Amino acid sequence: MDSVTDDFIIPQDWSSYSAVDHATWDRLFARQQAMLPGRVVPAFLKGLDVLRLSKPGIPDFAELSDRLMHATGWQVVAVPGLVPDDVFYEHLANRRFVAGRTIRRPDQLDYLEEPDVFHDVFGHVPLLTDPVFADYMQAYGEGGRRAASLGAIDKLARLYWYTVEFGLIRDGDATRIFGAGIVSSRSESVFALDDPSPNRIAFDLKRVMRTRYRIDDYQQTYFVIDSFDDLLRQTLDADFGPIYAELDAAEDLDVDRILPGDRLLTRGTQRHARARTARQ
Ligand SMILES: [Fe+2]
DSSP states (O other): OOOOOTTOOBOOOGGGOOHHHHHHHHHHHHHHHHHOTTTBOHHHHHHHHHTTTTSSSSOOHHHHHHHHHHHHSOEEEEESSSOOHHHHHHHHHTTEEEEEOOOOOGGGTTOOSSOOHIIIIIIITGGGGSHHHHHHHHHHHHHHHHHHHTTOHHHHHHHHIIIIITOEEEETTEEEEOOHHHHTOHHHHHHHHHOSSSEEEEOOHHHHHTBOOOSSSSOSEEEEESOHHHHHHHHHHOOHHHHHHHHHHSOOBOTTOOOTTOOEEEOOOOHHHHHHHHHO
8 A cells, every 4th residue: 555645646556557457448448439529529539639548558647647748737646536625626726637546347347436547537637638628627726725715615516516527518509528427438428418318508607506416327417518718717707705605595406407597408308317216
């Protein structure tokens, strides 16, 4: 066991991966690579190229960080799993993305108890080559420090959830996926875009920060941003202190709630969520 320092960074220890570990990465990569064109935001595919992620095997974080540093000044560092919020924010604010180094078992390709290296690296890192998205992630880290001091981490976490993890984006007349939780999941890559079940609602910062989310199944609502520029601008322009105070006085919204003021792109049938409830 490596010792954990204050920043939680540990060596990736790339040479300790087995042939099975690398083969698991390759299978997951091939599945997503076949499915994502036409579904994912083009900047993601560009990121795969820039980082040469199609090279077989689990990426070596040192090599990955060299390329990423060259593109946007970000690095990828290994951590032992989920890290405390303040540590996470501090890394993001300093343009360091923290990633787990272990990979799921080969018989559990679609099952994740907690984020592994495929989710963290394949899902999150390609978009860090996009200059605007890279700035958004740093701004999020800086916002996290402030949210912590205002006791508003839960609200800010919803912004991360509905953008960085499960965000959709307009691309001309089409809608594409960009959230890491979607792009690293074979089934959610289809569900999020094509299934009639979930609501798809145009992104609104305050609205998102009022909305609960579910961690045990597909989302019942996805939020659709206009562009990374727009997301970054809304985040930088907002004065979060008064927004947190306002949201404290407002009710939280359930995952499937639709408000009169929503710009609703798809009214979901919620068939998937109802079928699941019926089975329980
Ligand atoms: Fe993630």
